[in-house]
Amino acid sequence: MKTAVAIVDDHYLMAQALAELIRRFNEYDVIFCAQSGRELQLQLDGKAKPEIVILDVHMADMSGQDIAGYLRQNYPDIKVLALSMMDDEQTIAQMIQQGARGYLLKGCRPSELRLALDDIRTKGYHYSDFLTKSLINQLNQPALAETKPLLNQRERDFIRLACSELIYVEIADKMCVSPRTVDGYRETVFEKLGVKSRQGLVMEAMRRGLI
Amino acid sequence: MKTAVAIVDDHYLMAQALAELIRRFNEYDVIFCAQSGRELQLQLDGKAKPEIVILDVHMADMSGQDIAGYLRQNYPDIKVLALSMMDDEQTIAQMIQQGARGYLLKGCRPSELRLALDDIRTKGYHYSDFLTKSLINQLNQPALAETKPLLNQRERDFIRLACSELIYVEIADKMCVSPRTVDGYRETVFEKLGVKSRQGLVMEAMRRGLI
């Protein structure tokens, strides 16, 4: 009996290619691919549920973290394997916190993907040395110790607007707050993300998949 | 007789997955995958040459443009199909200018990849409507009309340093020029890339794969 797998990746060609590779593993069958969190929701409404979802972390619509959180809340039996281009520890910690059972890089070998799927199927999780080390490094960060997310919704709103060519008074106007409030958001976000300039914020936000 | 294909993509898993998908096409055989321009050079020294190279545009080491230019100069019989996450017209024009015979997005369907490979094999190129439209849009840009690259080496150096948290006097120090010279670089680069702020520069540089 093959294990049902679904893939969520906004690059359709890459999702189909990955499906092809996984079908070669024999014990797994890719039952559908979705290009967004929304499409995943639609697929889950109709089709048979997958046992494992391979989830691209950086998505244009709903982020990988949001999708993982949605799955944990609505389909707790579905196990998530996160797949990412980058290995920043913050994102890894967030994905695990949202319920991902493993985290792989797109630069890994197919055998590592296979092993991850096998582990998730048999043990329920795949905790590679790399993943564990990232979490250990996060132990010294206050953000991980806290249960609430690092950034609240207004800070995320600010970040999204800051990653544009708008000046701060224009951002304040769009957020319907005083320019002074935006100054406050900036300081808080700079501190939380460990940056000290707006271009640094843009780069860090892209690195963490916040935009 | 199968057409020999090679894949250049720094994400090994995705390259292997793509290889698997292409092998399903029957008329094509993936003879090797390379994770960088340098590894591609090594592979070409030893193995049989591929007829077609599928080349990821945004690479960490040598860029897709550089690799395409290298292939055109050293292996003019090898045809390049560019593969990218993004569809900005500047990058498309540059890839075609460097000799790419087609340009696909990673969000396309496998059937489009198949058609592109078929066209390149039989006709020598695959000019999709989307690609042609991008080039037409570029006709009104002065950069395309010019034969030399949009950005010279010093401007690229500046951009790389500007995509950091250094302030401009620190950048001037690193480039061994006057801060006023850096002011000049900034204005030129802002104009050439069509941005008006440093964070805009960071985003555009990332979009165009300049860093």
Next chain:
DNA sequence: CCTAAATACGGGAAAATCCCCGTTGCGCAC
């Protein structure tokens, strides 16, 4: 010799950003 391109540098000032330090009002829990 003239012209153009490449590379470097400068004056001046307005606008924007960043930094450090505060206050206020509301909702909620004890």
Next chain:
DNA sequence: GTGCGCAACGGGGATTTTCCCGTATTTAGG
């Protein structure tokens, strides 16, 4: 009633960025 957290806002000013306008030297081509 009190204290805390959250969200919003403010004073003040130093620093940096951006914009607009210039000049100078060297090299190469016609």
